[in-house]
Amino acid sequence: MERREVAAVLAYIGRLDPRTIRTATGEARDQLAQWHELLHDVPFATNYGWDVREAIRTHVLDSPYPILPVDVARAWRTYRRACLDRHTDPTPAADPDDPTAWRAELLGGRQAVATGMVAPSTHRQLTKGGPHPDMEAGLRAVGSCVPPTIRAALAPYRPARAAREAAVAAGLPDALGVRCPWCHAREGEPCRSRLVGPDGRARGNAPRATPHPTRIDLAAAEITRQGAA
Template sequence: MTPREIVALLDRVATIDGRIDRQLNDASSAERVVTRWTTALADVPATLPAGSWDVGRVVRNYYERRGGDNSAQYHPVEPYDILTAWARHRDALMQRHTDPTPAADPDDVPAFLTEMRTTRTAVATGRAAPIEYRALTSGPHPAIEARLRAIGSCIPSPARAELARYRPVRAVREAAVAAGQPDPLNVRCDWCQAPEGRPCRSRRVRPDGSVRSNARRATPHPSRVELATAQHGGEAAA
Protein backbone atom coordinates (compact mmCIF):
# COMPACT_ATOMS: atom_id res chain seq x y z
CA MET A 1 0.00 0.00 0.00
CA THR A 2 1.15 3.51 -0.76
CA PRO A 3 1.25 6.36 1.81
CA ARG A 4 -1.83 7.89 0.15
CA GLU A 5 -3.72 4.62 0.54
CA ILE A 6 -2.57 4.31 4.16
CA VAL A 7 -3.82 7.84 4.95
CA ALA A 8 -7.21 7.01 3.41
CA LEU A 9 -7.36 3.76 5.40
CA LEU A 10 -6.46 5.41 8.71
CA ASP A 11 -9.03 8.12 8.08
CA ARG A 12 -11.62 5.41 7.59
CA VAL A 13 -10.53 3.59 10.73
CA ALA A 14 -10.66 6.81 12.72
CA THR A 15 -14.40 7.07 12.03
CA ILE A 16 -14.83 3.70 13.73
CA ASP A 17 -12.25 3.77 16.52
CA GLY A 18 -11.64 7.02 18.43
CA ARG A 19 -8.29 5.73 19.64
CA ILE A 20 -6.92 5.91 16.09
CA ASP A 21 -8.44 9.38 15.72
CA ARG A 22 -6.51 10.60 18.77
CA GLN A 23 -3.25 9.26 17.30
CA LEU A 24 -3.79 11.40 14.19
CA ASN A 25 -4.62 14.67 15.94
CA ASP A 26 -0.98 15.68 16.33
CA ALA A 27 0.95 16.25 13.07
CA SER A 28 4.19 14.62 14.22
CA SER A 29 2.31 11.68 15.73
CA ALA A 30 0.24 11.26 12.55
CA GLU A 31 3.42 11.23 10.44
CA ARG A 32 4.95 8.50 12.59
CA VAL A 33 1.78 6.43 12.41
CA VAL A 34 1.54 6.75 8.62
CA THR A 35 5.22 5.87 8.20
CA ARG A 36 4.90 2.83 10.45
CA TRP A 37 1.81 1.54 8.66
CA THR A 38 3.30 2.18 5.22
CA THR A 39 6.47 0.27 6.09
CA ALA A 40 4.54 -2.67 7.55
CA LEU A 41 1.99 -2.93 4.73
CA ALA A 42 4.23 -2.13 1.76
CA ASP A 43 3.60 -5.57 0.22
CA VAL A 44 -0.13 -5.66 0.96
CA PRO A 45 -2.47 -4.40 -1.79
CA ALA A 46 -5.35 -2.10 -0.92
CA THR A 47 -7.73 -3.96 -3.23
CA LEU A 48 -7.68 -6.79 -5.75
CA PRO A 49 -9.73 -7.22 -8.94
CA ALA A 50 -13.25 -8.63 -8.67
CA GLY A 51 -13.44 -7.58 -5.02
CA SER A 52 -11.65 -10.67 -3.73
CA TRP A 53 -9.63 -8.50 -1.31
CA ASP A 54 -10.42 -5.11 0.19
CA VAL A 55 -8.36 -3.86 3.12
CA GLY A 56 -11.20 -1.56 4.18
CA ARG A 57 -13.53 -4.54 4.47
CA VAL A 58 -10.86 -6.39 6.49
CA VAL A 59 -10.76 -3.53 9.01
CA ARG A 60 -14.54 -3.41 9.27
CA ASN A 61 -14.67 -7.17 9.82
CA TYR A 62 -12.09 -6.79 12.57
CA TYR A 63 -14.36 -4.45 14.52
CA GLU A 64 -17.60 -6.27 13.68
CA ARG A 65 -16.23 -9.51 15.16
CA ARG A 66 -15.64 -7.61 18.40
CA GLY A 67 -18.88 -5.67 18.33
CA GLY A 68 -20.12 -7.23 21.55
CA ASP A 69 -16.84 -6.79 23.45
CA ASN A 70 -15.89 -3.99 25.76
CA SER A 71 -13.48 -1.59 24.00
CA ALA A 72 -10.95 -2.09 26.78
CA GLN A 73 -10.77 -5.82 26.05
CA TYR A 74 -9.17 -5.53 22.62
CA HIS A 75 -6.62 -3.30 20.99
CA PRO A 76 -7.31 -0.93 18.10
CA VAL A 77 -6.56 -2.42 14.72
CA GLU A 78 -2.84 -2.71 14.03
CA PRO A 79 -0.83 -3.47 10.88
CA TYR A 80 -0.25 -7.05 12.04
CA ASP A 81 -4.02 -7.66 12.12
CA ILE A 82 -4.14 -6.75 8.44
CA LEU A 83 -0.99 -8.75 7.72
CA THR A 84 -2.57 -11.82 9.32
CA ALA A 85 -5.71 -11.48 7.18
CA TRP A 86 -3.60 -10.92 4.05
CA ALA A 87 -1.45 -13.98 4.80
CA ARG A 88 -4.57 -16.17 4.90
CA HIS A 89 -5.86 -14.66 1.66
CA ARG A 90 -2.45 -15.00 -0.03
CA ASP A 91 -2.25 -18.68 0.97
CA ALA A 92 -5.67 -19.24 -0.58
CA LEU A 93 -4.48 -17.55 -3.79
CA MET A 94 -1.35 -19.71 -3.99
CA GLN A 95 -3.34 -22.90 -3.39
CA ARG A 96 -5.45 -22.04 -6.43
CA HIS A 97 -2.45 -21.08 -8.55
CA THR A 98 -0.94 -23.60 -10.96
CA ASP A 99 2.42 -22.64 -12.43
CA PRO A 100 2.06 -22.07 -16.18
CA THR A 101 4.93 -23.29 -18.32
CA PRO A 102 7.42 -20.41 -18.59
CA ALA A 103 8.13 -19.03 -22.05
CA ALA A 104 11.86 -19.22 -21.34
CA ASP A 105 13.94 -22.04 -22.80
CA PRO A 106 13.92 -24.96 -20.29
CA ASP A 107 17.62 -25.47 -21.02
CA ASP A 108 18.24 -21.95 -19.73
CA VAL A 109 17.65 -22.92 -16.10
CA PRO A 110 18.26 -19.46 -14.52
CA ALA A 111 15.85 -17.73 -16.91
CA PHE A 112 13.29 -20.53 -16.54
CA LEU A 113 13.34 -20.34 -12.73
CA THR A 114 13.37 -16.53 -12.71
CA GLU A 115 10.21 -16.39 -14.82
CA MET A 116 8.48 -18.94 -12.59
CA ARG A 117 9.45 -17.07 -9.42
CA THR A 118 8.31 -13.77 -10.94
CA THR A 119 4.89 -15.22 -11.72
CA ARG A 120 4.53 -16.67 -8.24
CA THR A 121 5.60 -13.40 -6.62
CA ALA A 122 3.07 -11.47 -8.70
CA VAL A 123 0.29 -13.76 -7.50
CA ALA A 124 1.50 -13.73 -3.88
CA THR A 125 1.59 -9.92 -3.79
CA GLY A 126 -1.77 -9.47 -5.49
CA ARG A 127 -0.35 -7.97 -8.70
CA ALA A 128 -1.66 -10.89 -10.78
CA ALA A 129 -4.60 -13.24 -10.48
CA PRO A 130 -3.89 -16.95 -9.86
CA ILE A 131 -3.79 -19.08 -12.99
CA GLU A 132 -6.03 -22.11 -12.55
CA TYR A 133 -6.52 -25.21 -14.64
CA ARG A 134 -10.06 -25.61 -15.89
CA ALA A 135 -11.84 -28.57 -14.34
CA LEU A 136 -13.52 -31.26 -16.42
CA THR A 137 -17.23 -30.93 -15.78
CA SER A 138 -18.96 -32.72 -18.65
CA GLY A 139 -17.14 -36.08 -18.67
CA PRO A 140 -14.98 -37.58 -21.44
CA HIS A 141 -15.22 -36.37 -25.01
CA PRO A 142 -17.83 -38.32 -27.03
CA ALA A 143 -15.10 -39.69 -29.30
CA ILE A 144 -13.23 -41.06 -26.28
CA GLU A 145 -16.41 -42.62 -24.87
CA ALA A 146 -17.06 -44.32 -28.21
CA ARG A 147 -13.52 -45.71 -28.29
CA LEU A 148 -13.82 -47.03 -24.73
CA ARG A 149 -17.06 -48.80 -25.62
CA ALA A 150 -15.41 -50.31 -28.69
CA ILE A 151 -12.31 -51.69 -26.97
CA GLY A 152 -13.94 -52.28 -23.56
CA SER A 153 -11.05 -50.76 -21.64
CA CYS A 154 -8.88 -47.69 -21.52
CA ILE A 155 -5.86 -50.00 -21.96
CA PRO A 156 -5.48 -51.26 -25.57
CA SER A 157 -5.27 -55.01 -26.06
CA PRO A 158 -1.60 -55.04 -27.20
CA ALA A 159 -0.58 -53.07 -24.12
CA ARG A 160 -2.64 -55.35 -21.89
CA ALA A 161 -0.91 -58.39 -23.38
CA GLU A 162 2.49 -56.86 -22.64
CA LEU A 163 1.44 -56.15 -19.06
CA ALA A 164 0.18 -59.68 -18.48
CA ARG A 165 3.62 -61.07 -17.57
CA TYR A 166 4.01 -58.40 -14.91
CA ARG A 167 0.50 -58.93 -13.54
CA PRO A 168 -0.05 -62.70 -13.63
CA VAL A 169 -2.87 -62.75 -11.08
CA ARG A 170 -4.82 -60.05 -12.89
CA ALA A 171 -4.14 -61.73 -16.24
CA VAL A 172 -5.72 -64.97 -14.98
CA ARG A 173 -8.77 -63.10 -13.73
CA GLU A 174 -9.20 -61.21 -17.00
CA ALA A 175 -8.80 -64.39 -19.03
CA ALA A 176 -11.48 -66.14 -16.98
CA VAL A 177 -13.94 -63.26 -17.39
CA ALA A 178 -13.16 -63.01 -21.13
CA ALA A 179 -13.95 -66.76 -21.47
CA GLY A 180 -17.30 -66.30 -19.76
CA GLN A 181 -16.17 -67.94 -16.55
CA PRO A 182 -16.61 -66.49 -13.05
CA ASP A 183 -13.81 -64.57 -11.41
CA PRO A 184 -12.49 -66.93 -8.70
CA LEU A 185 -11.21 -64.04 -6.59
CA ASN A 186 -14.79 -62.89 -6.07
CA VAL A 187 -15.15 -65.55 -3.36
CA ARG A 188 -13.13 -66.41 -0.28
CA CYS A 189 -10.72 -69.33 -0.59
CA ASP A 190 -11.58 -72.11 1.89
CA TRP A 191 -8.18 -73.74 1.36
CA CYS A 192 -5.74 -70.91 2.17
CA GLN A 193 -8.27 -68.52 3.76
CA ALA A 194 -7.47 -65.74 1.26
CA PRO A 195 -10.23 -63.07 1.47
CA GLU A 196 -12.26 -61.86 -1.49
CA GLY A 197 -10.21 -59.88 -4.00
CA ARG A 198 -6.88 -61.21 -2.73
CA PRO A 199 -4.85 -63.92 -4.48
CA CYS A 200 -4.37 -67.37 -3.05
CA ARG A 201 -1.17 -68.30 -1.24
CA SER A 202 0.88 -71.48 -1.13
CA ARG A 203 1.92 -72.31 2.39
CA ARG A 204 4.82 -74.64 3.02
CA VAL A 205 4.83 -76.20 6.45
CA ARG A 206 7.76 -77.56 8.41
CA PRO A 207 7.53 -80.95 10.19
CA ASP A 208 6.78 -79.15 13.45
CA GLY A 209 3.72 -77.47 11.91
CA SER A 210 5.18 -73.96 11.56
CA VAL A 211 4.83 -72.11 8.25
CA ARG A 212 8.05 -72.01 6.22
CA SER A 213 6.81 -69.81 3.37
CA ASN A 214 3.62 -68.09 2.28
CA ALA A 215 4.13 -67.26 -1.42
CA ARG A 216 1.43 -65.68 -3.56
CA ARG A 217 0.01 -67.96 -6.29
CA ALA A 218 -0.52 -66.78 -9.85
CA THR A 219 -3.50 -69.14 -10.12
CA PRO A 220 -6.21 -69.71 -7.50
CA HIS A 221 -6.68 -73.04 -5.70
CA PRO A 222 -8.97 -75.48 -7.55
CA SER A 223 -11.44 -75.50 -4.66
CA ARG A 224 -11.79 -71.73 -4.96
CA VAL A 225 -12.47 -72.01 -8.69
CA GLU A 226 -15.12 -74.66 -8.00
CA LEU A 227 -16.78 -72.49 -5.36
CA ALA A 228 -16.86 -69.48 -7.69
CA THR A 229 -18.28 -71.62 -10.49
CA ALA A 230 -20.98 -73.04 -8.19
CA GLN A 231 -22.01 -69.59 -7.00
CA HIS A 232 -22.00 -68.25 -10.53
CA GLY A 233 -24.19 -71.12 -11.66
CA GLY A 234 -26.61 -70.53 -8.80
CA GLU A 235 -26.90 -66.83 -9.63
CA ALA A 236 -27.46 -67.61 -13.30
CA ALA A 237 -30.23 -70.09 -12.44
CA ALA A 238 -31.90 -67.58 -10.14
Protein backbone atom coordinates in the same frame (compact mmCIF):
# COMPACT_ATOMS: atom_id res chain seq x y z
CA MET B 1 -2.15 0.67 -0.66
CA GLU B 2 -2.21 4.40 -1.27
CA ARG B 3 -2.59 6.88 1.58
CA ARG B 4 -6.29 7.34 0.92
CA GLU B 5 -6.80 3.55 1.05
CA VAL B 6 -4.85 3.36 4.31
CA ALA B 7 -7.05 6.15 5.68
CA ALA B 8 -10.12 4.12 4.71
CA VAL B 9 -8.64 1.09 6.46
CA LEU B 10 -8.07 3.12 9.65
CA ALA B 11 -11.64 4.39 9.53
CA TYR B 12 -12.90 0.81 9.12
CA ILE B 13 -10.79 -0.36 12.07
CA GLY B 14 -12.13 2.50 14.18
CA ARG B 15 -15.68 1.30 13.59
CA LEU B 16 -14.79 -2.23 14.72
CA ASP B 17 -12.42 -1.29 17.55
CA PRO B 18 -12.78 2.28 18.90
CA ARG B 19 -9.56 1.88 20.89
CA THR B 20 -7.55 2.55 17.73
CA ILE B 21 -9.16 5.93 17.00
CA ARG B 22 -6.83 8.96 17.25
CA THR B 23 -8.66 12.26 17.69
CA ALA B 24 -5.71 14.66 17.90
CA THR B 25 -4.58 15.98 14.52
CA GLY B 26 -0.91 15.20 15.09
CA GLU B 27 -1.59 11.68 16.37
CA ALA B 28 -3.90 10.89 13.44
CA ARG B 29 -1.27 12.16 10.97
CA ASP B 30 1.47 10.08 12.60
CA GLN B 31 -0.77 7.00 12.67
CA LEU B 32 -1.55 7.38 8.98
CA ALA B 33 2.14 7.78 8.14
CA GLN B 34 3.08 4.71 10.17
CA TRP B 35 0.40 2.52 8.62
CA HIS B 36 1.22 3.68 5.10
CA GLU B 37 4.93 2.97 5.64
CA LEU B 38 4.21 -0.66 6.54
CA LEU B 39 1.29 -1.29 4.19
CA HIS B 40 2.27 0.55 1.01
CA ASP B 41 3.05 -2.78 -0.72
CA VAL B 42 -0.07 -4.57 0.62
CA PRO B 43 -3.07 -4.48 -1.74
CA PHE B 44 -6.43 -3.37 -0.44
CA ALA B 45 -8.14 -6.30 -2.21
CA THR B 46 -7.53 -8.69 -5.10
CA ASN B 47 -9.82 -10.68 -7.34
CA TYR B 48 -8.50 -13.98 -5.97
CA GLY B 49 -9.30 -14.15 -2.29
CA TRP B 50 -7.43 -11.38 -0.45
CA ASP B 51 -9.32 -8.56 1.21
CA VAL B 52 -7.69 -6.48 3.92
CA ARG B 53 -11.06 -6.11 5.65
CA GLU B 54 -11.24 -9.88 6.14
CA ALA B 55 -7.80 -9.85 7.79
CA ILE B 56 -8.89 -7.01 10.07
CA ARG B 57 -12.14 -8.74 11.06
CA THR B 58 -10.26 -11.97 11.78
CA HIS B 59 -7.82 -10.18 14.08
CA VAL B 60 -10.56 -8.28 15.92
CA LEU B 61 -12.49 -11.49 16.52
CA ASP B 62 -9.48 -13.63 17.51
CA SER B 63 -7.25 -11.24 19.47
CA PRO B 64 -8.02 -9.10 22.54
CA TYR B 65 -5.28 -6.64 21.55
CA PRO B 66 -5.73 -3.64 19.22
CA ILE B 67 -4.66 -4.38 15.69
CA LEU B 68 -1.30 -3.04 14.51
CA PRO B 69 -0.11 -2.44 10.95
CA VAL B 70 2.36 -5.31 11.29
CA ASP B 71 -0.59 -7.66 11.92
CA VAL B 72 -2.06 -6.75 8.54
CA ALA B 73 1.32 -6.97 6.81
CA ARG B 74 1.97 -10.42 8.30
CA ALA B 75 -1.48 -11.63 7.27
CA TRP B 76 -0.76 -10.52 3.69
CA ARG B 77 2.63 -12.26 3.69
CA THR B 78 1.05 -15.45 4.96
CA TYR B 79 -1.60 -15.31 2.25
CA ARG B 80 0.98 -14.53 -0.44
CA ARG B 81 3.21 -17.41 0.70
CA ALA B 82 0.25 -19.81 0.58
CA CYS B 83 -0.54 -18.70 -3.00
CA LEU B 84 3.06 -19.22 -4.10
CA ASP B 85 3.10 -22.66 -2.46
CA ARG B 86 0.09 -23.65 -4.58
CA HIS B 87 1.54 -22.15 -7.76
CA THR B 88 3.04 -24.74 -10.12
CA ASP B 89 4.74 -22.60 -12.80
CA PRO B 90 2.93 -23.37 -16.07
CA THR B 91 5.24 -23.98 -19.01
CA PRO B 92 6.28 -20.59 -20.45
CA ALA B 93 5.31 -19.71 -23.99
CA ALA B 94 8.81 -18.33 -24.59
CA ASP B 95 11.34 -20.22 -26.70
CA PRO B 96 13.13 -22.71 -24.40
CA ASP B 97 16.33 -22.03 -26.33
CA ASP B 98 16.17 -18.45 -25.03
CA PRO B 99 16.92 -18.89 -21.30
CA THR B 100 16.64 -15.17 -20.60
CA ALA B 101 13.08 -14.91 -21.95
CA TRP B 102 12.16 -18.27 -20.36
CA ARG B 103 13.36 -17.15 -16.93
CA ALA B 104 11.77 -13.73 -17.28
CA GLU B 105 8.36 -15.26 -18.03
CA LEU B 106 8.63 -17.62 -15.06
CA LEU B 107 9.59 -14.80 -12.71
CA GLY B 108 6.87 -12.58 -14.14
CA GLY B 109 4.24 -15.25 -13.47
CA ARG B 110 5.43 -15.72 -9.89
CA GLN B 111 5.49 -11.97 -9.31
CA ALA B 112 1.92 -11.67 -10.62
CA VAL B 113 0.80 -14.39 -8.19
CA ALA B 114 2.77 -12.82 -5.31
CA THR B 115 1.14 -9.42 -5.85
CA GLY B 116 -2.36 -10.85 -6.25
CA MET B 117 -2.71 -9.90 -9.92
CA VAL B 118 -3.46 -13.48 -11.02
CA ALA B 119 -4.58 -16.65 -9.23
CA PRO B 120 -2.11 -19.49 -8.60
CA SER B 121 -1.85 -22.06 -11.36
CA THR B 122 -2.74 -25.40 -9.80
CA HIS B 123 -3.04 -27.49 -12.97
CA ARG B 124 -1.05 -30.33 -11.40
CA GLN B 125 -3.48 -30.94 -8.57
CA LEU B 126 -5.61 -34.08 -8.49
CA THR B 127 -9.06 -33.50 -9.89
CA LYS B 128 -12.20 -35.56 -9.88
CA GLY B 129 -14.22 -36.62 -12.85
CA GLY B 130 -13.70 -38.76 -15.92
CA PRO B 131 -10.89 -38.69 -18.46
CA HIS B 132 -9.90 -35.51 -20.23
CA PRO B 133 -11.98 -34.86 -23.39
CA ASP B 134 -8.84 -35.11 -25.50
CA MET B 135 -8.33 -38.70 -24.33
CA GLU B 136 -11.88 -39.97 -24.72
CA ALA B 137 -11.47 -40.75 -28.42
CA GLY B 138 -8.23 -42.62 -27.77
CA LEU B 139 -9.79 -44.65 -24.96
CA ARG B 140 -12.72 -45.60 -27.18
CA ALA B 141 -10.31 -46.76 -29.90
CA VAL B 142 -8.10 -48.75 -27.52
CA GLY B 143 -10.91 -49.97 -25.30
CA SER B 144 -8.88 -49.66 -22.11
CA CYS B 145 -6.44 -47.36 -20.36
CA VAL B 146 -3.86 -50.14 -20.81
CA PRO B 147 -3.37 -51.12 -24.49
CA PRO B 148 -3.53 -54.87 -25.26
CA THR B 149 0.14 -55.01 -26.22
CA ILE B 150 1.19 -53.49 -22.90
CA ARG B 151 -1.20 -55.78 -21.02
CA ALA B 152 0.38 -58.82 -22.72
CA ALA B 153 3.88 -57.57 -21.92
CA LEU B 154 2.96 -57.15 -18.25
CA ALA B 155 1.30 -60.57 -17.95
CA PRO B 156 4.48 -62.47 -16.87
CA TYR B 157 5.00 -59.98 -14.04
CA ARG B 158 1.46 -60.18 -12.65
CA PRO B 159 0.28 -63.74 -13.26
CA ALA B 160 -2.70 -63.54 -10.90
CA ARG B 161 -4.19 -60.58 -12.74
CA ALA B 162 -3.44 -62.16 -16.11
CA ALA B 163 -5.22 -65.35 -15.06
CA ARG B 164 -8.18 -63.33 -13.81
CA GLU B 165 -8.47 -61.41 -17.07
CA ALA B 166 -8.17 -64.59 -19.11
CA ALA B 167 -10.91 -66.26 -17.08
CA VAL B 168 -13.27 -63.32 -17.50
CA ALA B 169 -12.52 -63.18 -21.25
CA ALA B 170 -13.32 -66.89 -21.54
CA GLY B 171 -16.67 -66.40 -19.81
CA LEU B 172 -15.60 -68.08 -16.57
CA PRO B 173 -16.51 -66.67 -13.16
CA ASP B 174 -14.23 -64.04 -11.65
CA ALA B 175 -12.80 -65.94 -8.71
CA LEU B 176 -11.08 -62.88 -7.24
CA GLY B 177 -14.46 -61.18 -6.99
CA VAL B 178 -15.25 -63.18 -3.84
CA ARG B 179 -13.40 -63.97 -0.62
CA CYS B 180 -11.48 -67.25 -0.64
CA PRO B 181 -12.87 -69.68 1.97
CA TRP B 182 -9.61 -71.68 1.92
CA CYS B 183 -6.83 -69.13 2.42
CA HIS B 184 -9.11 -66.25 3.48
CA ALA B 185 -7.78 -63.93 0.76
CA ARG B 186 -9.93 -60.82 0.48
CA GLU B 187 -11.79 -59.74 -2.65
CA GLY B 188 -9.44 -58.57 -5.35
CA GLU B 189 -6.41 -60.25 -3.74
CA PRO B 190 -4.80 -63.41 -5.14
CA CYS B 191 -4.96 -66.66 -3.26
CA ARG B 192 -1.96 -67.77 -1.27
CA SER B 193 -0.31 -71.15 -0.73
CA ARG B 194 0.50 -71.90 2.88
CA LEU B 195 4.05 -73.07 3.59
CA VAL B 196 4.12 -75.63 6.39
CA GLY B 197 7.28 -76.50 8.27
CA PRO B 198 8.36 -79.95 9.52
CA ASP B 199 6.65 -79.28 12.83
CA GLY B 200 3.33 -78.70 11.07
CA ARG B 201 3.23 -75.00 11.75
CA ALA B 202 2.75 -72.38 9.05
CA ARG B 203 6.01 -70.72 8.06
CA GLY B 204 4.55 -68.25 5.57
CA ASN B 205 2.60 -68.09 2.36
CA ALA B 206 3.19 -67.20 -1.25
CA PRO B 207 0.77 -65.75 -3.81
CA ARG B 208 -0.74 -68.21 -6.29
CA ALA B 209 -1.09 -67.57 -10.00
CA THR B 210 -4.43 -69.37 -9.96
CA PRO B 211 -7.15 -69.22 -7.30
CA HIS B 212 -8.10 -72.17 -5.13
CA PRO B 213 -10.79 -74.47 -6.61
CA THR B 214 -13.14 -73.72 -3.73
CA ARG B 215 -12.93 -70.04 -4.54
CA ILE B 216 -13.76 -70.69 -8.19
CA ASP B 217 -16.77 -72.76 -7.12
CA LEU B 218 -17.90 -70.01 -4.77
CA ALA B 219 -17.63 -67.40 -7.55
CA ALA B 220 -19.67 -69.63 -9.90
CA ALA B 221 -22.31 -70.11 -7.21
CA GLU B 222 -22.45 -66.35 -6.67
CA ILE B 223 -23.06 -65.77 -10.38
CA THR B 224 -25.83 -68.40 -10.36
CA ARG B 225 -27.42 -66.79 -7.31
CA GLN B 226 -27.36 -63.34 -8.89
CA GLY B 227 -28.86 -64.72 -12.09
CA ALA B 228 -31.69 -66.40 -10.19
CA ALA B 229 -32.39 -63.20 -8.28
